[in-house]
Amino acid sequence: MWRLPQRVRRERCALKLELRGITKSFGDLVANDHIDLVVQPGEIHALLGENGAGKSTLMNVLYGLLQPDSGEILVNDEKVVINGPSDAINAGIGMVHQHFMLVPVFTVAENVMLGVEQTKGAAGTLDRAAARTLVREVSQRYRLPVDPDSVVEDLPVGVQQRVEIVKALTRDVGLLILDEPTAVLTPQETDELLDVMRGLKAAGKSIVFITHKLKEVKAIADTITVVRRGKVVGEALPTTSEDDLASMMVGRAVKLRVDKEPAQPGAPVLTVTGLKVVDDRDHLAVDGVDLEVRAGEVLGIAGVQGNGQTELVEAVMALRPVLEGQISLAGTGLIGRKTAAVLAAGVGYVPEDRSVDGLIKEFSVAENLILDTYHRAPNASGFALRPEAITSGARERIEEFDIRTGSYQTPVGTLSGGNQQKVIVAREMSRQLKLLIAAQPTRGVDVGSTEFIHARVIQERDAGAGVLLVSSELDEVVALADRIAVMYRGKILATVPPDTPREQLGLLMAGVVEGDASAGATTPASESSGADRADDSEGSN
């Protein structure tokens, strides 16, 4: 039997945390305004707020990455001063960041020991065995299956996050801060994470869960603190309805459901037949997909991320070579065309990763708004850009799409995620579209912007465009789509109406095709799904 390393044996019990009057300002902006917060031992405390509400600032103060202007932190009723992450860890506070702090080429064990390396022998070589043992011990104790010897970059995102949690737990913390942990996860991974959180709670850890997703909060939290514009606007219990939570968070009544009339599908605008596409590693990612998007309808593609949705969309956009098959837009073949020609033919594209493919962060809002129309009238005449036209166009878009920005000259990278996404949506929807391709249109976007973007997508549909919606958030697909195609391992398993029970959709997303799964799959459904979704969402967790 191996000896337990020092750090795990000194088991820390649950920890009570209290923040009193934390204030932190950046210039004129008060990010945290006298925030009081009490986390009871062994509870899951959700910190709910929109992007930019000050949640992350508060947690960075708590973790010692920022110093508060005033206020104090108490751990187990004793005042502590936290000047940096090491102080926080010593006080028993661990944090899992939204962006993982892992070295991709290191193994799990190496990542876990990073910073607290143990050595052995006279030569002081790294004691990898001890690190491996430690990882196994922690992962068994808290039921967090990870292989200490896998290389981090080969692991799925959900497992990488688990490594971060294991890493924090090996530092022997009593309270764990999870900063937007589900933002990067698939529905399944999210469910797994919620299970892990329940397990940690059972093991006596306190958890601060930062999020803007209402469903998760309701599913897991013991207490909910809602922050808005740097202030605590109230505490709530998980029994509070989603609508009430949303309006507390946003500060006004929010429509969580998408109002839409039944679709009136017209002629097909996008027809894909027998499409085969390979991914970056030359694996067949899209394996014989047939689909059809009609004018005036939303076809939603549901599926766990990484099942070929990205490659499918990129093939349609001519961003990725097509191995086999046909793609045509309103009867005209798109194979062999360049991306610019596809865009010019009336396709709008909201790429799934806005910071990589959708925007140029250093460019101004105005420049980003013309990223794919810069060479056309009225933005240019001949080789010359027309600054007046670009500026006035930008002003109109900012107004129409409610983009919250200092001015049209502000670099887009300084805007919040929701407003960045609105810039893309405004750009793509400001031309006449035959087809709109929206991939993960509301990922990392706050409630208010999500509501707006959903409404615009439906507006585009009602104006007669076909919409191809790809989302790994089932709620979003169910809310917007008139038909749902479930994609699994590069194939479309079934096309079903949006009122299909969630369990059945979940099974399809996991690749299980039952006899009845394809029963309603053939006819394009046209009924509204708003009311159904509410029922589903209640029962989903």
Place this chain on the structure above:
Amino acid sequence: MADSTPTDPTAPELNSPPPAAEPTAAKPGRPSWFRRFIEFVTTANPFMVSVLSVFTALVIGAILIVLGNREVLNEFSYFFAAPGSVLSDAWAAIWSAYSNLFKGAFFDPSQISGAVSGNNSWAVALRPISETLTYATPLIFTGLSVTFAFRSGLFNIGGQGQAVIGGILAAVLGFALDLPAVLHIPLVLLGAIVGGGLWGFIPGILKAKTGAHEVIVTIMLNYIAGNFLLWIITQKGVHDPARSDAISKPVHDSAVLPKIFGPQDSTLLRTHLGLILGLLAAALVAWLISRSTFGFELRAVGLNPDAAKTAGMSVPRTYTMAMVIAGALAGLGGAAQVLGTAHTLTAQVTGNIGFDGITVALLGRTKPWGTVLGAVVWGAFQAGGNQMQSFAGVTVDLAQVLQAVVVLFIVAPALIKAIYHLREDPKARFVTTLAKGW
């Protein structure tokens, strides 16, 4: 150590929060002119970094001047006996060096007053500034070349080779053809554009089609161009039969860029048409980058090729075009050297203008007009360095050391920021540095 606060509270990357000073008080309306001025000079903006880099380099140069002056250095052995005289001698050495640097680069006040009173000609008085501009002229082109390529995210180390090829073509057309100047000059310049452009096209197309790194390719092409020059100036038809050394025939007078300040045969004021062409090129490059659709593509590709591609731009085409234009600019730099000052091809005709162009672009923060200014500063160091050597007995190497120190501080702005406790420029997060592209 001041509080470390990020400029954007929602920024997720809080691991390296940029240092910022204490939060400024709420300021309703526009702050006063004075307030804004103080804010400007205490912020690490590109302008202040450049100015302070030059200043710091001069301070370090002063120390080197004293260290390099044996007499003054010996006096330091009895420093405590007569500190006043030691310090005044040290100061005299520094003053002599820097005043000559200035006189050689810009003007000598006594010659200006001499010109006013008629003791010497205006040509003598204006000669230093003319020399500075003459040195600066080819650097404007090669600097613009680096600046332009850099905007597309490419690091053009090949200005040297492109200038050599441009210069060779200009020279060959210059002595092989017999045309009136109005036709001859545009034709030789076109030759330089084609030659430099071709030498830029090779790394551009290789980058676009195969991903070959432009830095490696351009360095290799520099060797090829340099040795091609050595070879061609000894070949029949190019070599000047009247000379026994490796030198080409001189270009015809009709291909020589006319002098702009003095008579054609004057050796005092050498500034030539190339300067005006350089300024026109800067204006064109500035327009291309910020006002043209191609410049929009160029900047988009340079900052985020993925987003550019997604928006329908052709990244390979942009890379190729950027390198062709960059090569053409450097080729014109070579032509300016050959047709403006040298008038003939020698092994050293293009000197170091290609590599100095990189420095000049850096000095100008890869902005077109900044690059022009950088070229003038560089030219001033060269012209002034010559005078410093002749009259103050300071070796010309010191001028080169000064140049090197200036660049060192400019490429490491954090150093200047730390030395002078400058505040973070709020826009600095979006200022690209030359570190990109590697």
